[in-house]
Amino acid sequence: MFTDDVLLEICEKKMSRLKTFGIFTAGGIAALTCSQAFQLYPFKIGDSEQLSVKLEEPIPKLDYNKKYDFTNSINESIFKLDQWRVANTIPGYVIGISVKGRNVWLHGDGFADIENAIPCTPNTVMRIASISKSITAALLGKMLEEKKVYKPIREYLTPEQFPDKTWEDKKVDITLRQLVSHIVAKPGTKYVYTTYGWTLISAVMESQMKDKNFSKAIKSFVNELGMKHTFVDENSPIIYNRASYYMFNKKTGKIENCPSVDNSSKIAGGGLLSTVGDLLRFGNLMLYSWKGTDPFGRPGYLDSKIVDQMWTPVETTFKSNSFGGYGIGWVSIRNESAKKAFAAEPRFSTLFYHSGGAVGASSLLIIEPEKEIVVAFITNMLSAKEMYRIVYDVTEIFSKQISGDSSLKIATTSTS
Ligand SMILES: *[C@@H]1O[C@H](CO)[C@@H](O)[C@H](O)[C@H]1NC(C)=O
Ligand SMILES: *[C@@H]1O[C@H](CO)[C@@H](O)[C@H](O)[C@H]1NC(C)=O
Numbered sequence: 001m002f003t004d005d006v007l008l009e010i011c012e013k014k015m016s017r018l019k020t021f022g023i024f025t026a027g028g029i030a031a032l033t034c035s036q037a038f039q040l041y042p043f044k045i046g047d048s049e050q051l052s053v054k055l056e057e058p059i060p061k062l063d064y065n066k067k068y069d070f071t072n073s074i075n076e077s078i079f080k081l082d083q084w085r086v087a088n089t090i091p092g093y094v095i096g097i098s099v100k101g102r103n104v105w106l107h108g109d110g111f112a113d114i115e116n117a118i119p120c121t122p123n124t125v126m127r128i129a130s131i132s133k134s135i136t137a138a139l140l141g142k143m144l145e146e147k148k149v150y151k152p153i154r155e156y157l158t159p160e161q162f163p164d165k166t167w168e169d170k171k172v173d174i175t176l177r178q179l180v181s182h183i184v185a186k187p188g189t190k191y192v193y194t195t196y197g198w199t200l201i202s203a204v205m206e207s208q209m210k211d212k213n214f215s216k217a218i219k220s221f222v223n224e225l226g227m228k229h230t231f232v233d234e235n236s237p238i239i240y241n242r243a244s245y246y247m248f249n250k251k252t253g254k255i256e257n258c259p260s261v262d263n264s265s266k267i268a269g270g271g272l273l274s275t276v277g278d279l280l281r282f283g284n285l286m287l288y289s290w291k292g293t294d295p296f297g298r299p300g301y302l303d304s305k306i307v308d309q310m311w312t313p314v315e316t317t318f319k320s321n322s323f324g325g326y327g328i329g330w331v332s333i334r335n336e337s338a339k340k341a342f343a344a345e346p347r348f349s350t351l352f353y354h355s356g357g358a359v360g361a362s363s364l365l366i367i368e369p370e371k372e373i374v375v376a377f378i379t380n381m382l383s384a385k386e387m388y389r390i391v392y393d394v395t396e397i398f399s400k401q402i403s404g405d406s407s408l409k410i411a412t413t414s415t416s
């Protein structure tokens with residue numbers, strides 16, 4: 001679907017938005033190539049190259065290390081993570097944290113492969129499982145911006161691809177809106193989480209693609225977003241730094257290898273592999289799309305209104321659940337739903353996240369928009385216990401340090 005023409009069109013739209021923001025002179029626009037326009041997120045500590053898009057005004061030089069001293073938070077987090085890893089017999093994990101668009105900590109511990117004693121590092125690639133839904137939702141968001149896939153799904157699929165459905169003896173129209181928020185089992189009235197629903201979504205998306213190949217489209221999409229270590233979960237390709245997957249055998253009390261599986265039927269809803277670095281990049285792309293601009297005033301990748309819709313919990317979902325609420329490919333904790341999600345004492349007033357569970361892997365991607373923290377977590381353990389608790393704990397440690405440290409404000413005009 002992302003033919004050169006479509007890309008060019010998106011790029012031109014983006015350039016005109018950049019112009020609207022008054023960032024570029026005519027010469028500046030000519031100097032900034034399309035590919036650079038897509039390379040805006042996120043920034044790494046000390047990686048000034050990432051900041052050197054040709055702007056009319058030079059971006060202020062920031063002393064990241066001085067402004068972002070997270071030594072104490074990192075130390076405290078390592079202790080907690082280590083404790084959690086041992087207590088729950090976790091083979092290995094990788095965590096990544098970014099604050100205000102910059103990666104401040106990437107850390108792996110334990111083993112990516114126990115048999116060969118390969119340690120987990122920030123380069124380790126693992127199944128991200130259902131976080132794939134959030135990435136599919138972003139591609140869907142792009143298609144919605146382009147006014148594709150707006151109609152009932154019936155109009156995109158043949159009766160052979162998707163037969164008519166009835167509920168309570170009446171024929172029902174299944175809509176994309178119901179599918180993306182998991183309210184399709186009892187259409188519009190009840191939340192029932194379904195990964196198969198996302199396979200159907202990808203069939204609808206595929207119908208609007210030039211070569212009708214979702215797998216190919218999602219590969220080209222993550223590539224466009226600069227997620228260079230994100231792959232479709234296929235067994236045969238050699239994927240460097242791919243972890244092995246494990247599960248706990250209750251009978252023997254030991255960790256075991258998971259069998260190899262072919263889950264190619266759920267690429268859209270749970271079939272991608274990635275690294276925490278790529279997930280942070282994606283999280284920041286969502287966050288600053290939502291906010292409209294990044295910390296340097298540059299425009300987001302997706303339309304802010306579309307991301308806001310993705311992050312608005314559908315009432316049906318937060319009425320029937322205790323986790324907050326589901327938007328579009330994201331769990332959204334906002335306003336009233338926050339109280340429900342965190343019971344008596346909300347840890348965060350606003351939080352957008354998706355978790356994942358696959359054969360031999362568990363994952364969590366969290367966006368805390370108020371302090372602009374993104375946390376990515378992957379582990380090669382089936383149904384990793386207490387994962388939410390530990391990742392929330394670490395997020396809270398960083399969040400508290402930011403609250404208590406006024407030097408963390410980003411200087412947008414600066415001579416220092
Ligand atoms: C790191 O954290 C541990 C546990 O919270 C604490 O005992 C230790 O003193 C800390 N070390 C440093 C250098 O701050
Ligand atoms: C879709 O594209 C992938 C390459 O990304 C290719 O391996 C696969 O065979 C294609 N599927 C179909 C049904 O053509």
Ligand SMILES: *[C@@H]1O[C@H](CO)[C@@H](O)[C@H](O)[C@H]1NC(C)=O
Pocket residue numbers: 195196261262263265266359
């Ligand atoms: C993934 O593969 C496993 C093993 O074949 C299977 O049990 C599971 O149902 C598959 N998941 C999906 C969503 O298709």
Ligand SMILES: *[C@@H]1O[C@H](CO)[C@@H](O)[C@H](O)[C@H]1NC(C)=O
Pocket residue numbers: 312313334335336
């Ligand atoms: C949450 O509150 C904000 C204002 O604080 C409001 O604009 C928004 O519509 C509310 N969202 C939901 C889902 O109730």
